Amino acid sequence: MANTNDTMTVKVWRGDKNGGAYQQFVVPRQDNQTVLDVVSWIQQNQDPNLSYRFACRVGMCGSCAMMVNGTPRWTCRTHVNKVLDANTLVVAPLRNLPPIKDLVADMDPFFDKWIDAGGHHDPSASRYDAMPQIAPDDAQRAVANESIECINCAVCYAACDTVAHNENYLGPAALQRAWTLYNDEKVNDTDAVLAAVSGKGGCHNCHSQGSCSLYCPNELNPMRAIAGLKAATIKHQLKRGR
Amino acid sequence: MIKGIKGHRNHPLWYAYALHRVSGLALVLFLPLHFYVLSLALTQPQRLDAFLHWTEIPAVKFAEMGLVFLLSVHLLGGIRLLVLELLPWSPRQKTWAAVAAGGALFVSGAFLLNAV
C-alpha cells in the first residue's frame, strides 16, 4: 500500500521487558478514527500478534493509555486528527511502567503506590449507620469532589519526569487520591493520610512540573492536589510544634 | 511549541521547572567560588581588587551577569513555586501558574538586557 492521503504511517513499538524496536505499518485513514482503532486495525488486519490493552472504549476504565507521538494519552478517546504529525503516528507503551508486551504496560507499580499513598478509605462508620449528611456546597466536599473522576489511567504518571527519575515517588494520581481522602469528611484519621504522603517518596518530591495536570484526559489537576498536600503537611507539622 | 522536545515536556510549566533546576544547580556550583573570592578581602585585599578589575573585562562581566540573571530567574521561579505550593489555589491558578512561568522568563530576560 502506498502512503497517500487515505493512509497514514504508524510506527508501533514491538517488544517486551527485554527491549524492542519500532515497526512500521501503513493504515487507512477514516472519519471518527481513534488511536485505539488504528492499533486494533493493525491487529485485526496486518499483524495478529500485536498486543495492546483496552476495555470500555469510552474513556471510563483507563486501560488503554499509551504514548502517542511522545505524549501519554487515552487512546480510545484520542481522535487521530488531533495527534497525527506529518501523517505519522508513533505509538509506544506507557512510559514509566515496565512493558509486558508491545503496547501493554504492567500497571502494578502504579497501583502499588496508590495503596502505599494510603489511597483507600478506612471506614469510620458501618453499613448499619446512617449515611452522613453532607451539604453539596460544603467547601471541603467541593475539593474532595474535584478529583472524583480519576479513572486511574496512569497518563499523569507517565507524563511526570519526577516519576521517571525517582523510583520511590508515589506519583500524581496516588497523591491526588490521598488529597481527596484528606478532604473527605468521612475520613477520621487525616493524620494517617498525611503521614502516608510524607515519607521518602511522598508529595514533597513533586517539582510542580505540571505535566500531570496538562495531560490528564479528564482535566483533573493533580498538581494542585499535591500542592494542597504540601501545604497541609506543613501546617500539620507546625501545629505539632516541631 | 518547541520542536524536538519530548512531547510530554513541551509546555511552559515544564520549562519553568527545567529553568529552575538549571539555575539552582549553576548557583550551587558558583557559590563556593563566590565565597572564596569574597574571603580574599580578609587575607589579600589587593587580590580582591585585582579580581574586581578583572571583572571589568566584558566576557567576565557577562559571566557575572549571567549569574545575576540566574539568581533572579531562580528567585522569581522560587517565589512562583512557593506561592503555588503554600498559598490556597484559586480556580484560575492553573492558568495563572503558566502565566507566571512566562512572566518570570520575561522579567529576567529584561533584567539581563538592562544589566549588560
Next chain:
Amino acid sequence: MNIRLYMAQRLSAIIMIPLVFGHLGVMIYAIQGGLSAGEILSRTQGSVFWFMFYGLFVIAVSVHGAIGLRTIMSELLRWNDIALDAIMWGFGLLSIFMGARAVSAVTWL
C-alpha cells in the same frame, strides 16, 4: 526528599527572598557606581547589620543549596541515601565554613 528536608528547603527559600532582593539591589547599585574592594569594605566592615544580613544569608543558602543538590543528585544520578546525605552534609558544611570566612572578611573590623 521527606517532609523535614522539604520544610528546611522552603523555609530557607522564604528567608532568602528579602535577602536576595537586598543583595541584588546592592549589586546593581555597586555596578552603577563602579566597584572597588575598598568601597565594598568601607560600606560593610564593622556593620552589625551587614554581618547579620550576610550571616543569615550564608546559613540559609547553605541549607537550601545543600538540599537542592541532594535532590538533583538523587534524581539525575540516582545515588543511594548514604551518598546523598554525604554530599548534602559535605556541601552544606563546606558552604557554611567558606561563607563564614567570607562574611567575616567582609564585615569584621
Next chain:
Amino acid sequence: MMTVRANIQRHDTDILVLGTGGAGLFGALHALQSAPLNTKVTIAVKGLIGKCGCTRMVQGGYNVALGNGDSVERHFMDTINGGKWLPNQDMAWRLCTEAVTRIHELENEIGCFFDRNPDGSVHQKAFAGQTADRTVHKGDLTGIEIISRLMEQVLARPVEKLQEHRAIGLIPTPDGTALSGVLFIDMRTGEFHFVRAKAVLMATGGGPTMYKYHTPSGDKTMDGLAMAMRLGLPLRDMEMVQFHPTGLLAGDHTRMTGTVLEEGLRGAGGHLVNHQGNRFMFDYSDRGERATRDVVSRGIYAEMRKNNNPDQVGMFISMAHLGPENVRKKFAGMVKRCADSGFDLAGGQVEVVPTAHYFMGGVVVDPETRTSIEGLYVAGEDAGGAHGSNRLGGNGVANSTVFGGIAGDNMGLDIRKMRAHRDPDETVIAAEMERALYPLSKPVGNLHQLRKNLQNIMWDDVGVMRTKTGLERGLGRIADIRAQLYETGVDGGNLAYNLTWHDWMNLASLVDVSDVICRAALARENSRGAHFREDFPEPGNLDDSYFTVARQVGDAIEVTQEDVQFTIVRPGETILPEGEPETLVGEHA
C-alpha cells in the same frame, strides 16, 4: 504448525472469585469478612482488577429505596412490573431489601460518595419505569466512583491477585456433583493454570457483545455462561437481551460505535428525529422519547426499517432546541465524548441506533447465589432471575453488588464445612485445554470478519424485533459461523498476550451463547419486556407466566419452560399498602 506446549501450573486456594465487577469485588470483600481467619482468597480476572467489566461504566446510578415515601415494597413492585412478571420474586425481594444495606456499606465502609440534596441527604432521581425518585448516583459517572473505591479496598487487602487470567473452564469433580476448580490461561504468558478452590464465585458479567451494536466493555464475551453451559448448568431467560435505545453510530471501523448516549438526554427533553428531520416516537408511544428503553428501542428500530437510505442507518438525537450552552453544561461528559469522535451533541445531531446493553438471562441460582453444583456460586449479570424480562435502569449495579456480597458471605460460611479440596476430573481439564489449543492447529483466517458476520446475524435475525422465520434463519446462520470458526486458525508462534488467540475464544463463547439466545427466543411465543416477537406481539396471560430454561445435554441444547412462582405477589395484585398512589414521580417538564 506449532507443537503444543501443554504444560500446566496448578495451585490451590480456598475461595476463588472470577471477575472484578461489582459482583466479583464484593464477593471477595465479603468472603474475607465471613471466612475463618487465614482463609486464602484469590481473585482472577480477564483484565486488570476493577478496570474491566461494565460496573465501571455505570452512568445513571444505583436503585435503592431510602424512604421519603419510597419503600422496599415499591421498589419490588417496580422490579416485578418492569420484568413483566417473570422475575424470580424471592431474588427480586432480596435485591430490593439488601440494596439498602449495600448502599450504606458503599458509603460508609467502602468510601463512595454519592450526590447530595441541598439539605445534605442523598440525592435520588427516577429512571424510566420507576414510580419513585430512587436512583442514587455520583454525577453521571457513578460506576467510576463505585468500582474505584471497591478496587482500592481489594488492592489494599491480602488477596491473591491473578490479573489477565482468563477463565476457560469450570472443572467439576469426576462424579460431576461438585466443582473442583477453574482452568485459566495466564494471558501474559499464554500458559495454562489450574486453580483448585473450595468455593468459586463466577461473576464474569454476561455482556451481549454478539450484536453489531453493543455497549459492554470489550473484555466481556459471555465466557461465564458458555462455561456454565458446558458444565451442564441450567440457564434461564436466555432470550432476554436488553437494548439501550441510543447507542452512538460512528462507523464500522471504530470501537466507539455502539457506546451509550445516556438516558438522561431523552429525560431532559432530547428529541429523536428521522432523516427527514421529523420526530417519530409519538407514533409508537404516547410517552414519546420518554418511554421505557424497550419501547424506544423498538420505535427507533421500526423507523430504521422504514428508511431505506443506505447512507443513513440510524436515527438522530437532537438536543439543540434546549440551548446548546445549556446542554453543554448539563451533559458535559457526554458532549465531550461525542466531540472526541467528531460529533456536536450540543448544537448538532448525533446518529444513534439501539444497542445491546444488558443480558437478563443467566445461570439458575437461588436467592443465596448457590447453583445446582456444590462449590459454585454465581452472581451479577451472569445470574438469571432477578430482572425477569427486563432490567430497570439502576437495578444492574444494585444486582451485582447485592448478590456479589451475598455470595461472599455464603462462601465464607460454607467453606467451614468443606475440609479438603476436591480433585478435578482430569479428562475435563484435558478437553478444555484441547479446545483452547484447537485453533493453533488450523490455517490462519480472518476472525475479525467472522465476528462481524455473527454480529450482523444476531442484529438482523435475533435482535430488537424477532419472528419465527428470522430466528430459524438465524439458527442456521449461527451454525455456519460455528463451522467456519472451527476452520479458522490462529498463529500460535507466540502465545504471550496473544489477543487474536483470545479473540478466537471470545468468538467461540459468543457463538455458543448466541445459539442459545436464538433457541430460547424461538421457544417464547409471546412478547415480554425485552423479547418482542412480531408474530406474537401479545404478552400472553400473566397468570400463566413461564420462563425458559436452556440446558446442554450431550451436544444438544434443550429448552424447556417453567412456571413462574408468584411467591410474593400475583399478577393484578400489589404489596403496596392500600391507598398508596400509583406513582410518586411527577412527569418532569
